[in-house]
Amino acid sequence: MPDTALQPALRTFVRSLPKAELHLHIEGSLEPELMFELARRNGVDLPYASVDALRLAYAFDSLQSFLDLYYAGAGVLITERDFHDMTMAYMNRAKEDGVVHVEIMFDPQTHTARGVAMETVFAGMARALRKVRSSMGITSYLILSFLRHLTEADAMATLEAALPLREQYKDLWIGIGLDSGERGNPPGKFARVFARCKALGFRLVAHAGEEGPADYVRDALDLLQVERIDHGVRSEEDALLLQRLIDQQIPLTVCPFSNLKLQVIKSMPQHNLARLLRLGVMATVNSDDPAYFGGYVVDNYIACAEHLGLTRHELVVLAQNSIAASFLPPEQKNEHFQALSAYVAENPAPYMQGP
């Protein structure tokens, strides 16, 4: 049972752990207040009377019911400044949560289909991320993600449209991802475009095993050659696959609040994160679309600690995994591991609950 008396000490402890966020859609960090401000700034009509009315609409019964609202909400993003402001708002929040590195997914097709230039999307995010890197010391990478409900030809055209910007943004744009509605859009649909991205030297990730079956996780590994699986919680349904994830230490970027809000699970105590972790899966905790799912990364850690009985050591392992599963170079990973060990050594347990 959640112990509210432990909450403040637990929150301070989790916030202080140096951690990476590896599954974050920047469009999903757009809070209703900023959405309204951008709508006003750009003369875009929102079909909601107020911020509160918009928040009330955030009741989802599936991934698709969320995606419909999420793509509509992204319609307020028009200018370079809009992408900058949204990214800066997320980074300020990440700093509060002790995030030292973030790998941000973005969906260019959501914007280019509305006539927003690819360059506008990159420029706004990059201006914020470079500023934050020098002012707050938080590092970041960008993962350009293809929308899987669209065709592979559309993904290929999107890649070609972005490639001329690669040199200009090479300090940030290091990866390719795959998101949007999973059911009926198996990884194999994108085998050729992912092969091209691999040949170009991009790091590869894909959403799989969120709503879709464990087979999609295997296909993402075998047909797309991804290094990391976004979500992957349904891998548990296939014992052979699960053993492979453990043996090969293939990271899963798990998003507990997302799974709850999109009804992948019925309640937090049912989440399989603790089971996966205790079996030796390289699981990480992330927020996915924090403005829509009711919490940022630390909120996700805390919900898991309270509802799944994670120990202090398991919380530390989650932070360690987030660094290990990142695409940072080894020297930077080592610096973060050392800072993490130092914090843990200097801060006797405020929170000792066991499973």
Ligand code: HPA
């Ligand atoms: O959780 C998600 N799944 C698939 N696509 C998404 N796009 C934003 N969030 C998600």
Ligand SMILES: [Zn+2]
């Ligand atoms: Zn996601």
